[in-house]
Amino acid sequence: MLLALRSLYESSGPPPAEPIDTGVLVWPVRANARDETIEEYGYLTSILTAHDGSEQRIQRRRHPVGALEFSYACLNVTHAQASMNLLYAHRADRWVVPHWYHPRRLLGDVGAGATTIGVATPGAPFQDPLGLGLYVVLWKDPRTYEALPIDAVSVSNITLQVGPEKNWPAATTYVFPARVGILTDAARPQWDSSKVLTGRLRFTFDAVEEELVISDEGAIHIFGDVVEPVGG
Secondary structure (H helix, E strand, C coil): CCCCCCEEEEECCCCCCCCCCCCECCCCCCCCCCCEEEEEECCEEEECCCCCCCCCEEEEEEECCEEEEEEEEEEEEHHHHHHCCCCCCCCCCCEECCCCCEEEECCCCCCCCCCCCECCCCCCCCCCCCCCCCCEEEEEEEEEEEEEEEECCCEEEEEEECCCCCCEEEHHEEEEEEEEEEEEECCEEEECCCCCCEEEEEEEECCCCEEEEEECEEEEEEECCCCCCCCC
16 A cells, blocks of 8 residues: 655755655665665565475565665765754654666656656656555755655656645756665764765665455465465
8 A cells, every 4th residue: 555645855944843744754865876775675485395306486475575775975064964863863764765776857847736747767666566665756956855656657657646746847856766665774874074974774665565365275364565374
């Protein structure tokens, strides 16, 4: 189940205590391309071994769990202080985490409230085979961004469940696919100079919905994305 929310964080004035429509936050600082970005996936299966030694593998998870680890660099004091506030105040919360290495540009300006945005989607994970939360992040800088839940994706358009709060000009806006994750590890931020703050983060992505599915083999529960027979 997608979380239907929007998160808007604008650059005018001091950082607000909470982004608009709280519940899920956005990590707003782009990954530092000078350091390694690590994306991982994990699978879960049961293995049945026959007398002849052959194996049958039974899926226990509908989707692989995922993780994303990257470094970041805040290049001025304002962005650094805002980022540290987010980390210390909301470390245990759920985050919308952009895939920073899949940047796209808008194909045209996007007005406030528009539910369709033009963007070239091939090659970027805007469609979500992992079931981990479909989001698009419109981003100008670490103080100006907006996260919006996706309804549908085509080759050149993304349809949103809700439109943005503000206008987004194509000339200054990046578009990132994003997933919902939990911050599981964060290296202590360090000041490389009087203005530059660096650190490293690791987020994990899990599908968290619970539902009952009727299949050819009978009913199964899906809880925390792990598949179990009913009554098992």
